[in-house]
Amino acid sequence: MTDTIGTLPDPPMIAVKNRxxxxxxxxxxxxxxxxVVGWLYEWNTGEFVPMWKQGRREDVVFE
Incomplete structure (x- = not known):
């Protein structure tokens, strides 16, 4: 009698996009x-991230 080792299939690859x-x-x-106090950037991942010139501001408008 021989022992066998059962293995699980590899997990599915999940596509993770890097910025x-x-x-x-x-x-x-x-x-x-x-x-102008900053710009809103759109990354290749679909994320939107603000980039501030001199620190985050609160009372702003997007144009």
């Missing part, structure tokens, strides 16, 4: 002065 490239899609402006 590789992004493009600015909208300017972020200070609501009062209308100065």
């Amino acid at each position: 590789l490239e992004a493009k600015p899609i909208i300017r972020i402006l200070d609501r009062q002065s209308r100065d």
Whole structure:
């Protein structure tokens, strides 16, 4: 009699996208002065991430 070792099939590969490239899609402006304070970027993963010029602002508009 011989022993056999049962193995499970490999788990399915899940496609995980890494952030590789992004493009600015909208300017972020200070609501009062209308100065550009950042840009909203869209990554190749579909994520939207703000990039601020000098720190996060609260009172902004997207244009």
